[in-house]
Amino acid sequence: MAEQEKEKKKKSRKGGKDDSKYVIYLEGVNKAYSDANGVPALMDINLKIKRGEFVFIVGDSGSGKSTLIKLLLRELTADSGKVVVNDQDLTKMKHAQVAKFRRTLGVVFQDFRLLKDRNVYDNVAFAQRIVLKSEKEIRKNVPNMLSMVGLAGKYKAKPKQLSGGEQQRVALARALVNKPTILLADEPTGNLDPRNTNDIMKLLEKVNENGTTVVVVTHNRDIVNTMQKRVITLKQGVILSDEEKGAYIDD
Amino acid sequence: MAEQEKEKKKKSRKGGKDDSKYVIYLEGVNKAYSDANGVPALMDINLKIKRGEFVFIVGDSGSGKSTLIKLLLRELTADSGKVVVNDQDLTKMKHAQVAKFRRTLGVVFQDFRLLKDRNVYDNVAFAQRIVLKSEKEIRKNVPNMLSMVGLAGKYKAKPKQLSGGEQQRVALARALVNKPTILLADEPTGNLDPRNTNDIMKLLEKVNENGTTVVVVTHNRDIVNTMQKRVITLKQGVILSDEEKGAYIDD
Amino acid sequence: MINTFFYTLGQGVKNVFRNKWFTMASLATISACLFVFGIFVAVVFNVNHIVKTVEEGVSVTVYFNEDVEQERIDQIRELVTRRPEVYRCDFISADEAWAEFSKKLGENAEGFIENPLEGSENLQIYLNDVSKQGELVGYLETVEGIRKINKSELTANTLTGVKAVVTYVSVGMIGLLLAVSIFLISNTVTIGISVRKEEINIMKYVGATDFFVRAPFVFEGIIIGLIGSAIPVVVLYYLYNAAFAFLQSNFAFLNDFISYVPASDVFIYLAPASLLIGVGIGFFGSFFTVRKHLHV
Amino acid sequence: MINTFFYTLGQGVKNVFRNKWFTMASLATISACLFVFGIFVAVVFNVNHIVKTVEEGVSVTVYFNEDVEQERIDQIRELVTRRPEVYRCDFISADEAWAEFSKKLGENAEGFIENPLEGSENLQIYLNDVSKQGELVGYLETVEGIRKINKSELTANTLTGVKAVVTYVSVGMIGLLLAVSIFLISNTVTIGISVRKEEINIMKYVGATDFFVRAPFVFEGIIIGLIGSAIPVVVLYYLYNAAFAFLQSNFAFLNDFISYVPASDVFIYLAPASLLIGVGIGFFGSFFTVRKHLHV
Numbered sequence A, B: 001m002a003e004q005e006k007e008k009k010k011k012s013r014k015g016g017k018d019d020s021k022y023v024i025y026l027e028g029v030n031k032a033y034s035d036a037n038g039v040p041a042l043m044d045i046n047l048k049i050k051r052g053e054f055v056f057i058v059g060d061s062g063s064g065k066s067t068l069i070k071l072l073l074r075e076l077t078a079d080s081g082k083v084v085v086n087d088q089d090l091t092k093m094k095h096a097q098v099a100k101f102r103r104t105l106g107v108v109f110q111d112f113r114l115l116k117d118r119n120v121y122d123n124v125a126f127a128q129r130i131v132l133k134s135e136k137e138i139r140k141n142v143p144n145m146l147s148m149v150g151l152a153g154k155y156k157a158k159p160k161q162l163s164g165g166e167q168q169r170v171a172l173a174r175a176l177v178n179k180p181t182i183l184l185a186d187e188p189t190g191n192l193d194p195r196n197t198n199d200i201m202k203l204l205e206k207v208n209e210n211g212t213t214v215v216v217v218t219h220n221r222d223i224v225n226t227m228q229k230r231v232i233t234l235k236q237g238v239i240l241s242d243e244e245k246g247a248y249i250d251d
Numbered sequence C, D: 001m002i003n004t005f006f007y008t009l010g011q012g013v014k015n016v017f018r019n020k021w022f023t024m025a026s027l028a029t030i031s032a033c034l035f036v037f038g039i040f041v042a043v044v045f046n047v048n049h050i051v052k053t054v055e056e057g058v059s060v061t062v063y064f065n066e067d068v069e070q071e072r073i074d075q076i077r078e079l080v081t082r083r084p085e086v087y088r089c090d091f092i093s094a095d096e097a098w099a100e101f102s103k104k105l106g107e108n109a110e111g112f113i114e115n116p117l118e119g120s121e122n123l124q125i126y127l128n129d130v131s132k133q134g135e136l137v138g139y140l141e142t143v144e145g146i147r148k149i150n151k152s153e154l155t156a157n158t159l160t161g162v163k164a165v166v167t168y169v170s171v172g173m174i175g176l177l178l179a180v181s182i183f184l185i186s187n188t189v190t191i192g193i194s195v196r197k198e199e200i201n202i203m204k205y206v207g208a209t210d211f212f213v214r215a216p217f218v219f220e221g222i223i224i225g226l227i228g229s230a231i232p233v234v235v236l237y238y239l240y241n242a243a244f245a246f247l248q249s250n251f252a253f254l255n256d257f258i259s260y261v262p263a264s265d266v267f268i269y270l271a272p273a274s275l276l277i278g279v280g281i282g283f284f285g286s287f288f289t290v291r292k293h294l295h296v
């Protein structure tokens, strides 16, 4: 609580009037991969997401959703435009600050990115260790988190010994265990059955209610249509639509 | 054509009366991973799939779907029971025969398994090269196949330069390019938007109509419910139901 | 089939460029190991050559009975020269003996006015192999007309000992370096290919035969082995000649009793040995390492 | 912070076991390289020792004017002994000189009945460093009462030359082996860590600081370096003593003019050098290799 307040103060000092209420603020962002024959992956993206919002990003395969997520966690840097996340201008960020910045995020990667030679427990605990939690807290938080994603019994397994959906849930547990201010989830239910998908979505809603800004990339039409959240639709690198209480757009 | 006939003859010679009309024949199959505390991944599986069928395999995350697929391509061997695929008894198969057997299959793996240091074209062409197709045929078939999955323009890209859905479609193209007698697809649309998913499903139906037996593992309720095919539901390693023109079962 | 062969070859070449890291590491390891190996072979060749030169300088001296005639001496010389262990046999007259001896005495010889070694004409017998000295002396003792056989047992034994030690150390060192080189190179090849275990597995899962998977790796191994072993041979050849020239010009006085083995004599063995090691390990290393990952 | 330190240390130890392949390969490479390195250091130490021993056997002989008295001789001996380049100075009476000389002549000496070297009492001066011979002779020429200075210019020059060549070759070989060892070990460390590039990237993507990612790898490097360098030192120590014993018992006659350096004298330098190399490369190798992958 005290920390959150401190952070708020910092925010009002650093950010301008306009973007301070947005945890994610993109202005005229362009991104082209150097080895893609100049075809841009994202073009003139303008996007503002307020603290505490729940946003779906949808769009065809290859429309630039993952590229957008990667910009937000500074895995990639924009070719031009402004990317401000958690009041940090990512285009100007120095290497030394990146780690600290990323710790305020929770990220579920489309390809999971689990540490192959560590078991489920250690993978999730790793996120806690980098924020210097005590072993005592870790021993409390990690099993809690694992049972929330339905993997309490698998804590000793290595990623290779898990099914696709189980790996995906470990990735989610790792992203959530630090109670991040922003959760970026790239296709977090692609390998999950409808029941598990529902459970996970309920979990994300709960996390969102507790104050975390949630950005979910998904292809799951059912979920998008039933949850009635803000929906941003990408098409070939541009924002096609951005609607409050939106639905999955089929063309 | 001539080859197909020859194969039929071989079949009637090798297989028994009972299992010769089935391209996939499982009897009392058990499989437990050695490092899973003895919890079996599959228990007493009995399954018969006829030539030319289209079968969905559904079930919760971790219910054993991928394990079943892995048994069918002899990535794993059963602990007990009989696994006959394409009239070959996989439990007794020698190492030297495995390659030849696998060439009759097309497999889409849940984790794609693309060759990282080769581009899209070479990944798909590889499947043709191992069956000793001529370069001329390869140069005709591969671009054809790539445009069928909507990736004609990306043939030069390496897997790392593709979006999740694009990688998945490369995996599918590789599985289909040899016109296999059986297609095993583990979650082939997990990373695809609804439109692409539809296109792919239509493609699979077409392939099926041309005589390929298709086995698809999926979590996509919409697809299963609309396509009205045979549905096998797994739950914690056992077959819960097996219905012609079935639907996705929610409990 | 022809198609497959060229495909395989092409993939082998492509692999070399595709895995730049592995290629660089393997090339570096092979080159470094064979470079050190080559240097030692060169040094050992020269040391053995020097020992051989010294060995040929050791002689047995034979003095004759006072009544023996020159004819008999010539006869004995003839007999001795024919023996297989004898390399050369020189007749030294009394005057020659004194001239030679007084050189050895240095300034000590000044005190003598007349030849103190009168009647000491002798035969200087040089051997192919000092360790045969005993044998020769045994024979000479049976020859008539010989008063005294002057052998330097100490020198012969010492030289035999030094030769043995040098041989032991040489063979040991070269063997050791060879073993370590092979070990290190295999190690690198093994790591490099294990990194690509996944690639190999995928190929197998898609239905490739063992041969089809393995052949490009083996080609790759051979190419890297070939280049990796050719580099040190070429570098060493130039280095050897440079060192040769350097020693001859800077330590000219050593040339009296040391002569070096010419580059060609060393490299006629070293070059094929190096290439064989490089290509051999490239081949077998990749062959066996890939095999480990094929059984999926 | 204490927490992090122990975590880091623990992860370093775990890494050693987690990546068995890499650990084995690095250990093997470090051990093999330092083993060869150690053997050469040991051989070079002994060769230098032998050269030194031979050097100390080279003497300058001083003969006196006929009228010089024993008192003056003792005086000169005193003066010479005090000079820094002089290692030892022995007086040899005429009888001793002949006894010694006739040994050198071997059977040739039989012809003489009385001492032909009467009046040749002399001083045998042994030097610390043969290359200082000229200097000593220059001094001796200014001393009164000396008839003749007998120096072996050829021997001194040859020995100086041999010494120079041995030194060149020794330093060159050890330098080369050191460089190659460091290169090969770094190579292995680099490959081993590059394989884990993905792991490093993931850690960074999740928000770990450079330090947090790197520290376990550096610990791992140090541990492997320590073990990898300790193994060859221990093995070499036993091997050295065994070789020592073998040479002394099997080539006993060599003991007269060759003495070996005791193990402790070699290992007092070799052991810390090896450990320093092992740990140093373990540290810097992992430090810099990990750094390459941190910038994501």
Ligand SMILES: Nc1ncnc2c1ncn2[C@@H]1O[C@H](COP(=O)(O)OP(=O)(O)OP(=O)(O)O)[C@@H](O)[C@H]1O
Residues within 6 Å of the ligand: A033, A034, A035, A036, A041, A059, A060, A061, A062, A063, A064, A065, A066, A067, A068, A110, B160, B161, B162, B163, B164, B165, B166, B191, B192, B193
């Ligand atoms: N590293 C890269 N280099 C070159 N091109 C890339 C790279 N990564 C992605 N692309 C291309 O950029 C475009 C957008 O990719 P992105 O991964 O953002 O798509 P996506 O919306 O996440 O798709 P999906 O739903 O299939 O995951 C695609 O056409 C893709 O091929």
Ligand SMILES: Nc1ncnc2c1ncn2[C@@H]1O[C@H](COP(=O)(O)OP(=O)(O)OP(=O)(O)O)[C@@H](O)[C@H]1O
Residues within 6 Å of the ligand: A160, A161, A162, A163, A164, A165, A166, A191, A192, A193, B033, B034, B035, B036, B041, B059, B060, B061, B062, B063, B064, B065, B066, B067, B068, B110
């Ligand atoms: N290599 C392995 N070692 C040990 N256990 C394994 C291994 N692979 C899978 N398992 C376990 O076996 C069970 C079945 O796994 P499987 O991959 O077949 O599930 P799945 O039905 O494909 O699930 P998903 O839909 O999530 O992909 C799971 O509980 C999983 O944790």
Ligand SMILES: [Mg+2]
Residues within 6 Å of the ligand: A065, A066, A067, A110, A186, B163, B164, B165
């Ligand atoms: Mg994506």
Ligand SMILES: [Mg+2]
Residues within 6 Å of the ligand: A163, A164, A165, B065, B066, B067, B110, B186
């Ligand atoms: Mg699965």
